[in-house]
Amino acid sequence: MxxxxxxxxxxxxxxxxxxxxxxxxxxxxxxxxxxxxxxxxxxxxxxxxxxxxxxxxxxxxxxxxxxxxxxxxxxxxxxxxxxxxxxxxxxxxxxxxxxxxxxxxxxxxxxxxxxxxxTSTDVSKKMGVDALARKYWLSLSNLNTVKALNRAITDGQILDLYLPTRYDFVEENEIARNTYKFHYWDDNHIRVDFEEISLILNPLPLVAGVGSRRGVSDKQVLNCLEEAAALLKIPVDRLDIISTGEMKKDEEGIIEAAWSLGIPVEVVSVDALEVYIHPDLKPSILVEKKFGVVGVAEPSALITAGDSSRLILSKTSKNGVSVAVAVSGRLY
Structure with a gap:
């Protein structure tokens, strides 16, 4: 932000x-x-x-x-x-x-x-479809339907919400439970239905860049990932990819933490890290001195997220682990 x-x-x-x-x-x-x-x-x-x-x-x-x-x-x-x-x-x-x-x-x-x-939905303790999109980083396919759906929510209607199975964490949100009836399917996108109105929401890729000291445990990595997700007010299960630098590709703590979460790991080459420039980056003097790159967590997240990426969480560190989160694309 x-x-x-x-x-x-x-x-x-x-x-x-x-x-x-x-x-x-x-x-x-x-x-x-x-x-x-x-x-x-x-x-x-x-x-x-x-x-x-x-x-x-x-x-x-x-x-x-x-x-x-x-x-x-x-x-x-x-x-x-x-x-x-x-x-x-x-x-x-x-x-x-x-x-x-x-x-x-x-x-x-x-x-x-x-x-x-x-805002009517907020003061009614309901979650508008645009608020749903923003909270969980979902792109909206058609803004023209948002007003009608939010009006129905304000009027006390319960909307049908179709979610991929891995998004069952949405149901843990009390305000969402007051607003939607939950259905689960195998599709990767999300759909909101009310009467003849239907709105598609597509999850934006969220990439957690991870750097660490040598020999950190999977528990240390998981704790840092969970705290990073909490700062963004999302569950850790919402993260799509864990990215790290080539110098950390064999770090067992990172690999095992990703495996336990069911999240794939992508490795960014040292060459890519050396030449990467982005206005969101905050260079690390320690990392630059040791590896000759501006950082690991932040640039790894941004590079993996792609050309349209931006940081939504700058590097946070705890117990030898650093995590930054980048998003690819826009909500609308």
């Missing part, structure tokens, strides 16, 4: 500094930038460059400034508004697909503030 924080007052700047520091400590936050003043010009310049824009100012200022920039659910970033005293965090735009509702909860927790979310 890439955040921009825009403020205009003295109190706003102080609050932006505090929030920037808090977000920078979160491994699911890949980038945080701050901007001060000249709201109209700033919003125009950054509108398409961030996943979430946080405006510390009056809601009216934001609405009047961005009304001509808003395009569609497919392209608009999440927009949050925070008052100068940091008491309220408002989800203003792109609540589900853009993630504004989730970001509102994250930011309000960081500031000990009151989250303000007005």
């Amino acid at each position: 890439r955040f921009a924080i825009v403020s205009i007052t003295k109190n706003g700047v102080i609050l932006a500094d505090k929030l920037s520091h808090k977000l920078s400590e979160d491994p699911t936050v890949i980038q945080v930038d701050r901007y001060v003043g000249d709201v109209k010009d700033t919003f125009m310049k950054i509108y398409d460059d961030y996943d979430c824009i946080i405006a510390i100012m009056a809601t009216g200022i934001v609405i009047r400034t961005i009304c001509n920039l808003i395009k569609s659910k497919e392209t608009d970033p999440a927009f949050l508004v925070i008052d100068d005293n940091g008491k309220h965090v408002i989800s203003l735009l792109s609540g589900h697909l853009g993630g504004a509702n989730d970001y509102t909860l994250k930011v309000s927790q960081a500031l000990d503030a009151n989250p303000v979310i007005t």
Whole structure:
């Protein structure tokens, strides 16, 4: 996630500094930038460059400034508004697909503030189909059906949800259980049905890049993978591939952990790691000194995920194991 924080007052700047520091400590936050003043010009310049824009100012200022920039659910970033005293965090735009509702909860927790979310499905304790897609990293085949399906959910209808067998973890989610009737099949895609309306959702590949000290156990690797998945608020079973560097291809702890999860392992060559460049990468001085590459976990995840990949979890380390997670493709 890439955040921009825009403020205009003295109190706003102080609050932006505090929030920037808090977000920078979160491994699911890949980038945080701050901007001060000249709201109209700033919003125009950054509108398409961030996943979430946080405006510390009056809601009216934001609405009047961005009304001509808003395009569609497919392209608009999440927009949050925070008052100068940091008491309220408002989800203003792109609540589900853009993630504004989730970001509102994250930011309000960081500031000990009151989250303000007005999306009908959320306030009804139901999971909209776009929220389902975002939570489990599923691409939506047809956005035109989302509004009708979410209206049915808000009206108290139970929708039919067809899942691959390995996605039985969705049924453990209480809000999902309040929203869907579960069916299982052998197809790899997911389908939501209500009356004559049908929506296909396709899982986006999630790749966990893993690096480690020599001789780590499978338990150490599993623990780190589970903690990484928990940070993303997904079950570890949602991961599709474990990727590592060629120098770790014979590491039994990594191989055995992948086997126990039923997840394939892909190995990235040292040559590929040496030349790989990506804006999400945070080079490791230790790894570069030892192996001559910028890292193992992050670049392995990104390379395996493919050309359209991006990090959704920067490298986290525990007990000699490092894990980063990349996703390939977009939700919509």
